[in-house]
Amino acid sequence: MIDELDAKILNILQKNARIPNAEIARQVALAPSAVLERIRKLDERGVIAGYEVRLDAAALGFGLTAFIFVKTEESLGGSTTTRQIAKLAEVQEIHNVAGEDCYLLKVRVQDTRHLMEFMREKLGRIKSVRSTRTTIVLETVKECRTLPLPETNG
Structure with a gap:
């Protein structure tokens, strides 16, 4: 490759x-x-998917990161639900997952009040969402987007 x-x-x-x-x-x-x-x-070849700026979420007021497991009425990867979730600005990542849940979302918001508003007013209004389980991040120890390419001598 x-x-x-x-x-x-x-x-x-x-x-x-x-x-x-x-x-x-x-x-x-x-x-x-x-x-x-x-x-x-x-x-x-698509090996380089793009170039982006990494922003400091906390410095911009987004002090809370949460992971949300979502169960839906649609089968795995239901395109309508996926499109609706993808439109939500707070959602940074959407993963189809194996197991009892359908999706795992990574969400960034200002605080717990904004998380509650997101859950009620945005995610909760998507008709196919049956249930959610939320885990709030207390501290991010490591977060990177680099891939572990082979080490080189240089």
Whole structure:
């Protein structure tokens, strides 16, 4: 799927997507044009899904993270329910899960009052939602979106 040089480039980009191309080229000992071409090919193949800014949720007033297990009337992956949940701005992640629940949601809100409002006024108004179980995060020890690509010697 990817070779060692691609893995090196991707590891660098995962740490800092704004790093100048010339610096990536220096770190992987390639010409800048060769690095650009590799990144372009990784983009085209869908290996690089996008570039985004990581925001500090707490600094922006979103001090509460919760995980919500959702049971629905629809079968697993019911597209109507999935679309409705995906429209909710507070929902950061939606996972179809195995077991007695249908979905696992990761939600960020300001505080418990806003969580209650979200549960009642938004999630609770989706007709197919039968029940929910909520776990509130007390402390996030590790949160990252980087993938564990093979370690490289460089």
